[in-house]
Structure formats: C-alpha cells, structure tokens
Amino acid sequence: MTQDIKNRIRKLAKEKNAIILAHNYQPPDIQEIADLCGDSLELSIRASKTGAGTIVFCGVHFMAETASILCPEKKVLLPRLDAGCPMADMVTAGALKERIAQNPEMPVVTYVNSTADVKALTTICCTSANSVNVINSLDAPEILMVPDRNLARYTAAKTSRTIQHWDGCCPIHDRLSPEAVLKQKQAHPEAIFMAHPECRMEILEMADLVTSTSGMLRHARESDHQSFIVGTEVGLLYPLQKASPQKRFYPASEDMLCPDMKKITLEDVLNSLIHLAPEVKVPEHFRVPAFEAVRRMIEL
Numbered sequence: 001m002t003q004d005i006k007n008r009i010r011k012l013a014k015e016k017n018a019i020i021l022a023h024n025y026q027p028p029d030i031q032e033i034a035d036l037c038g039d040s041l042e043l044s045i046r047a048s049k050t051g052a053g054t055i056v057f058c059g060v061h062f063m064a065e066t067a068s069i070l071c072p073e074k075k076v077l078l079p080r081l082d083a084g085c086p087m088a089d090m091v092t093a094g095a096l097k098e099r100i101a102q103n104p105e106m107p108v109v110t111y112v113n114s115t116a117d118v119k120a121l122t123t124i125c126c127t128s129a130n131s132v133n134v135i136n137s138l139d140a141p142e143i144l145m146v147p148d149r150n151l152a153r154y155t156a157a158k159t160s161r162t163i164q165h166w167d168g169c170c171p172i173h174d175r176l177s178p179e180a181v182l183k184q185k186q187a188h189p190e191a192i193f194m195a196h197p198e199c200r201m202e203i204l205e206m207a208d209l210v211t212s213t214s215g216m217l218r219h220a221r222e223s224d225h226q227s228f229i230v231g232t233e234v235g236l237l238y239p240l241q242k243a244s245p246q247k248r249f250y251p252a253s254e255d256m257l258c259p260d261m262k263k264i265t266l267e268d269v270l271n272s273l274i275h276l277a278p279e280v281k282v283p284e285h286f287r288v289p290a291f292e293a294v295r296r297m298i299e300l
C-alpha cells in the first residue's frame with residue numbers, strides 16, 4: 001500500500017515535471033520519495049537552480065515561501081498549508097519596522113526561518129549553516145539578528161561583532177536542558193555530542209560540534225567516531241542512521257519533536273501532485289525585496 005503510493009508519487013512527479021524537496025526533519029517515508037533532502041541552505045540553493053516547473057516542498061511554510069521568492073515563475077506546492085514554524089511567527093513585519101525605525105542604519109540579518117514580509121525588510125538572510133559568514137560579510141559595528149536569540153548569541157560568540165537579537169527561539173531546540181544532555185553523556189561517555197545552533201548557549205557550550213542538520217550528517221559520515229548524541233529535532237536520526245548504518249546515534253532528548261515537521265503524509269504529497277495545490281505564492285511587493293535578501297545570502 002505504502003509502496004504503491006510512493007510509486008504513484010514518483011510517476012506523477014515525472015509526468016508533471018515536478019521536483020520534490022524535503023527537509024532533513026521530515027518523516028522517513030517522505031524523505032524516501034524526495035529528489036533531494038537537505039538543510040535550509042541546500043534546499044534554497046536547489047530550489048533556485050531547478051529546471052522543474054513545479055516544486056513540491058515537504059517542510060514548513062517559510063521554506064515553501066523561500067522557494068517562491070527565488071522562483072516566481074514556478075508553481076510551489078506545500079502539501080499541508082498548516083505546517084508552520086512557531087519561531088517564524090515570533091517576529092512580525094510591524095514589530096520589526098518599529099525596531100528598524102529606532103536605528104535605520106543598523107543592518108538586519110534575518111534567519112530564513114521567517115515569513116516573507118519579514119525577509120522583505122531585511123539586509124541579508126542567513127541559515128544555521130552560514131550565519132557566521134553572513135555576519136562577517138557586513139561592514140557595520142552593530143547588527144540586528146532576527147528572530148532566533150540562540151542563533152544570534154552563538155553567532156556573536158563566533159565573530160567580533162556586536163549583535164542585537166530579537167527575543168524569538170525554536171521551542172523544540174530551546175527546551176533541550178543541560179540535565180537531559182548530561183544524562184545522555186553519562187549513558188554514552190564515548191559519544192560525540194553534536195548540537196544545533198538553535199539550542200541555548202549553555203547547551204552549545206557542552207557540545208563537541210555545533211552545526212546545521214546537514215553539517216551533522218556530513219560530520220557523522222566522515223568522522224572516525226562511532227557514536228553520537230544528536231542535539232536537534234529527532235527526525236534527523238533517520239538520515240543519520242541511513243547514511244552510517246554501522247554507527248550509533250542517540251537523541252539528546254526524545255522531547256525534541258517538531259509537530260509541524262511531521263504534518264505532511266504521503267497521501268498529502270500525492271493529492272498535492274494530482275491537484276497541483278495547495279500553492280504558496282509570495283506577492284510581488286514582498287517578493288522583490290525578500291529576493292534581494294535571499295540572493296545576497298546565496299551569492300555569499
């Protein structure tokens with residue numbers, strides 16, 4: 001039954017000239033039918049380069065918006081429109097405008113985990129894979145980073161810049177406690193602890209490696225170490241284990257589950273391809289300035 005749906009999805013994707021992109025946190029069945037799985041940066045770059053007429057985005061709303069920003073001539077489908085990101089909703093364009101008005105000269109670096117109207121107010125975007133490079137590319141004494149306070153603090157510690165941060169966070173990463181990490185470190189003393197920069201600073205200080213989801217995949221594959229504690233959303237355990245079947249991966253905490261990242265099912269993807277809906281389309285008045293912010297990041 002599941003295999004039948006997967007076959008129908010792949011056949012329809014081919015017939016309709018569609019590419020299926022999936023974030024590394026998506027459920028295993030979704031990752032298996034995708035043309036490309038990746039972190040936010042890899043997926044944005046792939047979306048900007050595809051020759052396909054339709055992009056089916058298996059992730060959350062801001063990711064489909066980013067694809068629409070980069071590829072206005074393509075149809076971008078998000079199989080479940082209610083797959084959102086609580087962190088992206090922690091900054092609104094109205095609130096950001098007020099903050100910018102207080103210091104119009106200060107560059108604004110916006111994490112891609114944000115809505116298109118917020119990106120439209122931004123100097124340049126960043127992801128968890130390139131925030132340090134992005135900050136270093138700016139020639140300004142002080143920079144505002146939105147919406148993730150944890151990514152901003154991590155980036156500030158890695159650069160010599162003064163960074164003001166917005167008070168947002170990813171609830172899934174922010175709730176990882178030092179006690180939970182300590183428990184896993186005691187249970188697996190030989191394991192390397194990898195943490196995502198969306199975790200709190202006290203967690204990052206306990207980590208052997210701080211990187212994006214694809215950074216973790218690369219490191220686990222290439223490292224001589226055999227076991228790893230994974231400080232990010234639990235969906236990443238599937239591609240980690242698949243890429244390195246002989247190695248051991250332990251979640252830093254079973255609590256790190258993002259419900260929005262689990263909403264899309266195979267049936268949703270199939271329906272999306274049949275009806276070429278639901279579509280995410282960013283209006284031109286937001287898209288043009290947001291495109292500049294995303295383009296500057298990709299060009300870096």
Ligand code: 13P
Nearest residue numbers: 039040041127128212213
């Ligand atoms: P990356 O895959 O870019 O590290 O992003 C993590 C994330 O929280 C996406 O929602």
Ligand code: SF4
Nearest residue numbers: 085086087170172258
């Ligand atoms: Fe948003 Fe966090 Fe879920 Fe990623 S894991 S979609 S940042 S709430």
